[in-house]
Amino acid sequence: MVARPNGIGGRGVSPRHARRRGRRSLRLRMPSVPPDDVPPSLDSVPIIDVSALVAGDAHGDASETAAAVGRACRERGFFYVVGHGVGDEVQTRLEGMARAFFELPEEVKLRIRMALGGRAWRGYFPVGDELTSGRPDAKEGLYFGQELDDTDARVRAGLPLHGPNLFPAEVPGLGETVLEYMRAMTELGHALMRGVALSLGLEPAHFRDRYMADPLVLFRIFHYPPVPARTTDDPQWGVGEHTDYGVLTILKQDDVGGLQVKSGAGWIDAPPIPGSFVCNIGDMLDRLTRGLYRSTPHRVLNTSGRGRLSFPFFFDPGFEARVEPVDLGAAITPEEDRALRWDGASVHDFEGTYGDYVLAKVSKVFPELGERAL
Numbered sequence: 001m002v003a004r005p006n007g008i009g010g011r012g013v014s015p016r017h018a019r020r021r022g023r024r025s026l027r028l029r030m031p032s033v034p035p036d037d038v039p040p041s042l043d044s045v046p047i048i049d050v051s052a053l054v055a056g057d058a059h060g061d062a063s064e065t066a067a068a069v070g071r072a073c074r075e076r077g078f079f080y081v082v083g084h085g086v087g088d089e090v091q092t093r094l095e096g097m098a099r100a101f102f103e104l105p106e107e108v109k110l111r112i113r114m115a116l117g118g119r120a121w122r123g124y125f126p127v128g129d130e131l132t133s134g135r136p137d138a139k140e141g142l143y144f145g146q147e148l149d150d151t152d153a154r155v156r157a158g159l160p161l162h163g164p165n166l167f168p169a170e171v172p173g174l175g176e177t178v179l180e181y182m183r184a185m186t187e188l189g190h191a192l193m194r195g196v197a198l199s200l201g202l203e204p205a206h207f208r209d210r211y212m213a214d215p216l217v218l219f220r221i222f223h224y225p226p227v228p229a230r231t232t233d234d235p236q237w238g239v240g241e242h243t244d245y246g247v248l249t250i251l252k253q254d255d256v257g258g259l260q261v262k263s264g265a266g267w268i269d270a271p272p273i274p275g276s277f278v279c280n281i282g283d284m285l286d287r288l289t290r291g292l293y294r295s296t297p298h299r300v301l302n303t304s305g306r307g308r309l310s311f312p313f314f315f316d317p318g319f320e321a322r323v324e325p326v327d328l329g330a331a332i333t334p335e336e337d338r339a340l341r342w343d344g345a346s347v348h349d350f351e352g353t354y355g356d357y358v359l360a361k362v363s364k365v366f367p368e369l370g371e372r373a374l
């Protein structure tokens, strides 16, 4: 079920190094599914065909796929998925409309600026307004979420991150397309989480039942203008080093490239692979598994000379959920990695709901919005 990128990601590892690494994983970690004899190459991101998970229980055994997902989560925190069942047509439509939006003059894009989205945290932000790792990113973007109007009790109660979207009148159909895409990604998110649950020896619906019956879904479209080729150690990051906040991120990217993932071998590329999405686990899955499945730092640098589009979909626990570690049947003591994290925060020792966690992060990356609206 796992394919290795052909010619992508380079060399692989020596058998001796691979064996050493495999033993280390076994000693430190307690997977319910035994790892493969051969861990994935240290310098590539594995590709997993997830069609058995997407087909659901009715169509055969997904245990092999789930084992591959578990292995990727333990060893890399990142994997590509193919066989995901999300249609090409909606993806092509989405990409075309996103391109049309970002080509609009700045003053037109600002008609749906985030300040107008208020507590719902929706709308457009221009290049430089988002501060990942405390520094302005070289990207502009659109923020979307579940479409909720004021008949929804959470919206009436003023719950942050809940409310209506801001869609641009100048790109007709973008709103419907975004909502259609988000529905497809939500289904895929549930399918992948079945795989994650199986990989931990849990019931397939474990996460859906406890945390994601009503998931917090956030969807973003980013445009990264090209930046000068890297000449120093301090280039203009499209997105600075960070980890994602929630459980699972499913990313569509165009053909430009620029996403980099931190691995045991240093920073490696996660280049575009046609027909795939890139998935990575976030802080809440790290917390749920006491660090067995690590939320992996990543960043973007676009020196291609062309604008890059990406479409991250964040599939996360409900806002009010209290995310507590799963009983994995063995003592796993989380390694305290706070010192290595981009914002010095621990995923293991915070108290509160997922909403509390995500709002603290939002306030760091959009300080002005945090003060004004959240």
Ligand SMILES: O=C(O)CCC(=O)C(=O)O
Pocket: 220, 222, 239, 244, 251, 253, 259, 298, 299, 300, 310, 311, 312
């Ligand atoms: O644009 C990308 O490839 C990655 C985006 C990302 O890291 C994020 O939104 O958290």
